[in-house]
Amino acid sequence: MNIDDFDLFDAHIHLSATEFNSSRLDILNYLKVSRTLAFNVSETLNDSKITVELSNSKDNLLSFVGIHPKYSQSNLEEFDVFFKDNLDLIDGVGEIGLDKTYIERGIDFENQIITFKHMLQLAEKSKLPVSIHSRDATQEVLDILESYNLPCIMLHWFSGNEDQLKKILNSEILVSFGPALVYSKSLQKLAKLSHPESTIVETDGPVPFSACYEGKIAEPSFIPSIVNKLSNLWSIPFDDILEQISDNLKKYIVVRSN
């Protein structure tokens, strides 16, 4: 498997989620015919096990394993055993991160930090890329990342402010935009300021999206609409953006040879 074998990229999707049980085969077919590479991310240990199994039987999937901040109370020792036993089959660590909106749901922020740092250590030790969730916690995430040496940091569904974006554009961090970019004016304002060489795209399926997506759950077939929006915002041809995204990922993602 080589990044050059693909034209399109969905840099963050939960293909192991049960919501995709009835459509997964169709999606896998779509990935193949559209030459799309999907970064299949996980939220729990169980999810990670499914991801590794699914991704390793397919050429169009990368397996990202990890504990999502929503599940930060999970048993990390159990996760470590799985991680060590499956290291050869793991392409990245994610979805990991911090989320302050979970505090009111009783998910302790200090505990989220402990789990996040633990996941970053695993990625650093194994020289793996990370896919990060940073809702309402972009600054905390950026501060913590400074202490780690990682081959590739992808800030999934970037929702920081303009100052944070400017700092990121001077680093090697990649910011990822999803379907909401197609209709959200505030995201469009932010993406317009981003640089093509720091930007990637994702769907975050099975999250459902409104407006032009009519509440449908996101699938990799949404990717061209997001690239098209970037093409409008930046006045750069669609194909050039695809090529740039491929270059951005090629620089940092080491794709295993199966």
Ligand SMILES: [Zn+2]
């Ligand atoms: Zn996600």
